[in-house]
Amino acid sequence: MMPEMMNFEAEPMTVPRPANTVRAAITPRNNSVYTSVDFDREGKQIGFFHVPQSPHDDAWGTIRVPLAVIKNGDGPTVLIEGGNHGDEYEGPIALGEFLREIDPRDIAGRIIAIPAINIRAVEAGTRTSPVDGLNFNRSFPGDFNGTLTSQIAAYVHDILFPKADYFLDLHSGGSSLMILPSAIIEPSPTAQGHRKNIKATLAFGAPTVVMVDNLGETRTSTASANHQGLIVIGSEMAGGGLVSQDALAICRRGIRNVLKHAGVLKGAPDIAPGANARVLKVPGSEGYLLSEEDGVFEPLSPLGSAVSKGDLAGRIHFLHTPSRAPIDLLHPIDGIVFAKRQPGRVRPGNCCFVLANEYPEALTDGP
Template identity: 40%
Template sequence: MSAPATAAASTAKFTGIDFSATGKQLGYGHVLHSDNVHDASIIPVPLAMISSGSGPVALIVAGTHGDEYEGQILAHELIRELEPEQLTGTVVVIPAANSPAVRAGTRVSPIDAGNLNRSYPGQASGGPTDQVAALIRDHLLPRADFVIDLHSGGSNSTYLPSTFIYRGPDEPTWQRKLQAVKALGLPYAMVVAPLLEPGSLSSAGDRAGVLTISTELCGAGTVDRHALDTMRRGMPRLLAGLGVLAADRPASGAAPDPHWLELVPESAVTSTVGGLFEPLVDLGQQVRAGQAVARVHFIDELDRPPRTFASRIDGIVAIARRPTLVWPGTHLVHVAPELDIHRT
């Protein structure tokens, strides 16, 4: 494992982690913040490193949003179950990247309202969320050969169980992303524009030249056991394919190809009114342009019929709003066109 090639490499503090050592280490990175609760203390970012020595390095991040749970559970299982003798490289696991949000069960940090997946590259001298982004970007990304960023829909939405990848940043990396998606074996794969969210870990990975994929593992502020079981089968297969997991470790057989979808600007069906959201379609359902997919019922105007909203494009219902109460600007569903990945 090579040392990070950044000027800030010596500034971050870790407890319990020696990046030059082998074995299983459990520790945390330090985030400094002074307020009524955290004065004269640190905010720990839990971190585990399991290493057999030389070989490729996989960085697995969960808990970027505190109300996304499937990835957090998977990360904790990997920490408990992986042993150095099973590896031909190193696995670094961050199970609660935005630990204040994880403890609060919220999407963003309750300390500074920071959304970690909009905060990269971060700032070492900034607020807590910026510090976490800087710690990962400056001190962990440069050590990694591969990153998987584990997300779910959170409390506000539900996704089809999907691998989620940004296009690019170049053709060789794109082809490696496609291979990783197939190895992981989730039923769906959603493709989005290059650097879709400039402040995300996926964008940070692409900019750093590190192979990075993400997931959207259902959501709704709970745990989907089917998505979790699929990930339990797929993660060993993925790590073995990357050369991190020893070949003699049992792994699932080849996964079927995913159903490829593409999120485009026209995917979102957005409410123009406030009220009670009634879905007219289900996740995974195929719809046509012009088809009614949602209604919003007015709360106070008792004699007013609901407003109906239609899909703008043909495709598959890929994301659905979870809370029933909505307002103007709320995305009700996303419809994703099917994608022939062999022609892109």
Template identity: 55%
Template structure:
């Protein structure tokens, strides 16, 4: 039985040309009895061809993708494409407005709510509409992320694993076409509730990114994001082949986060002092940093250690940590078949 959604779209997904509008979700908080949350959406269509879904603002404190997709909406001529683009540049609008990873409306991380619930909270309604309406229209998904305000990450394009070898190959080829300095397989420890995991279940060729972080905008990674989106669109046949530009041959080397051993977590509250720079080679058992006690500074700081060999792929951005915060992430050569 089909799930019934209250989300309405002011755009026609089957109409040629360029349309901008909103996905409107009824929302009745204390301040607004008959209000709505309105997510900006753009559809660009030119005849028959593949459909790519482009998303940013899944987390509100990740900015390069939001800028790049806004620019694409303003500049792309429908006559220059073959097929259709569905562009959602501020997917989690409440979090985007607040500049936060999670929604200030319901406190949820939208990227842990798929396949959503059309009768649930705002975040759950957004992901239900994506799962039930938007994803079935698509052939490919590009979901643009960065490290946000809590992580600094090496700029990279991300492979969401697929159990079917042919689907996995499609994902890898599209991610390599993005042409980031690194290609990294990230399974989120098997987490099924993410946008990219849901896209793989829907059969979409799936591309993710991590565009640096620190809660700011990097000019270099913004340029990479702009170029990478167009590269993927050329790869899937929506833009002409000569729209692609390639700079990073090293991206052909595929890395992965090697399971739970790839993460270093804070073992106490305090201030984290990292021992290495992003990109440094590290070894299992090597000291990853120190956690300094803020309540008893006369105590010796507590060391934390890497659990895997590889390179330092991500590092916590704020110095202040609490027990369980992710302090460091290691990426290692991919061990699977491609």
């Protein structure tokens, strides 16, 4: 017997939305995903949503994705996601700690948390899912008739986003990048939404704030949440497939700060000394330095350093052809080194550096 499935389309929205919130209407697509939690129940629930799967060794099984709901009275809903990529660890660690510690009596409203959303990738420690090879963060709006990654993205898009007012997406650089611990501004399609995103991102309280539009990519979770009218905050916490204690501390504080900014937790955000010290913007494709060769990458520009167009960024060495001299990589623009590649091995098209420019307009621009 399969467990009883919940009728998502019939679920009432009992948590009131903030005033003047304009939201896109979403009609959930037919699906067979079900959950062990009740989104409208008071208190703390930590359970799962189940995606039915029928592989060779489990005819009527499911993939269980951890899902938590903490609710106390009326107030906004904040959706927090970790484990979007399975080799990014600070977010899932900090979110798991928060879920164990939080007392529902300390909040006003609702928190929905998915600390290991790309569950099979989290288990494998990989950026993409080992089940279908897909990148969860390039799979929105998803497809309930697709593979596992597409079904999970569809559940977040159709079921979870419409319940939320705020979306906090916790990332780090993963195995292939080292990134300045940063809060990420997701550009909104509206001026008012963009301003709200900036204010909420500054409330996170990271040392560096960076606006990243992923070259206009629309298939990410943050772009999808933006399209539905949520207030969106992202983060990038170090990387290299490691767990940074400094970045973890920033992430722990940032989760609570966003909840305070939203009014779900009491008090003002705890903005540490040095937070929001730099506000930057990745300018577009010209900010990315890509490899054009197959070899071994030697980076020469430290994270956070200021560079000028034409400066030596690094070299690519050809170990299999010792008679060939390495080639130089030159920075394409003036900027700050926001991210650099972690593995030495590179192929054509691999990202070696990402540069960002000062973005003072973020502190004054917009409504």
